[in-house]
Amino acid sequence: xxxxxxxxNKAFDHRVRLGVMAVxxxxxxxxxNDLKESLDLTDGNLASHVAALEKAxxxxxxxxxxxxxxxxxxxxxxxxxxAFQEHLxxxxxxxxxx
Amino acid sequence: xxxxxxxxNKAFDHRVRLGVMAVxxxxxxxxxNDLKESLDLTDGNLASHVAALEKAxxxxxxxxxxxxxxxxxxxxxxxxxxAFQEHLxxxxxxxxxx
Numbered sequence: 001x002x003x004x005x006x007x008x009n010k011a012f013d014h015r016v017r018l019g020v021m022a023v024x025x026x027x028x029x030x031x032x033n034d035l036k037e038s039l040d041l042t043d044g045n046l047a048s049h050v051a052a053l054e055k056a057x058x059x060x061x062x063x064x065x066x067x068x069x070x071x072x073x074x075x076x077x078x079x080x081x082x083a084f085q086e087h088l089x090x091x092x093x094x095x096x097x098x
Numbered sequence: 099x100x101x102x103x104x105x106x107n108k109a110f111d112h113r114v115r116l117g118v119m120a121v122x123x124x125x126x127x128x129x130x131n132d133l134k135e136s137l138d139l140t141d142g143n144l145a146s147h148v149a150a151l152e153k154a155x156x157x158x159x160x161x162x163x164x165x166x167x168x169x170x171x172x173x174x175x176x177x178x179x180x181a182f183q184e185h186l187x188x189x190x191x192x193x194x195x196x
Binding site for chain 2 (some may be wrong): 022
């Protein structure tokens with residue numbers, strides 16, 4: 001019997017990335033701080049995983065200023081949303097045994 | 099809103115390990131070769147992830163001989179089965195948003 005683990009997306013092989021995508025599917029735009037607090041992470045840990053998701057084209061970073069204060073927000077791209085849904089479907093299939 | 103990614107088990111942060119556990123939950127004892135073929139992996143890739151699961155106490159390795167031929171089989175421990183089920187429940191909870 002074959003178990004199709006290669007249909008699981010390597011970009012989501014980490015719980016921080018699963019968490020980031022779960023938040024960004026439930027919320028259109030999320031600030032760095034809100035994301036950090038929602039997932040209970042350090043700055044560095046969140047930044048490195050978000051950077052990986054950005055590089056994969058799954059997350060879009062918006063750097064803006066509110067007055068003189070920088071405000072960075074994140075959102076999932078259409079490609080990211082589709083890839084995450086595919087990953088979840090593959091995971092479900094794997095766990096059903098195949 | 100809090101997303102409890104820290105309830106996800108770090109030991110399962112890789113698709114190969116998810117695959118190994120899925121196979122070992124569906125089958126009591128599986129040989130190295132059957133596991134390798136089921137998951138379509140190289141020897142080295144499978145060996146390193148199985149070793150990590152063994153170290154975590156989630157997989158038991160049985161080394162036997164059939165005649166003079168070595169036959170290594172794997173099975174999930176009770177602890178491994180429980181940890182994997184908990185991981186899946188945590189994952190489901192995360193994806194429902196919390």
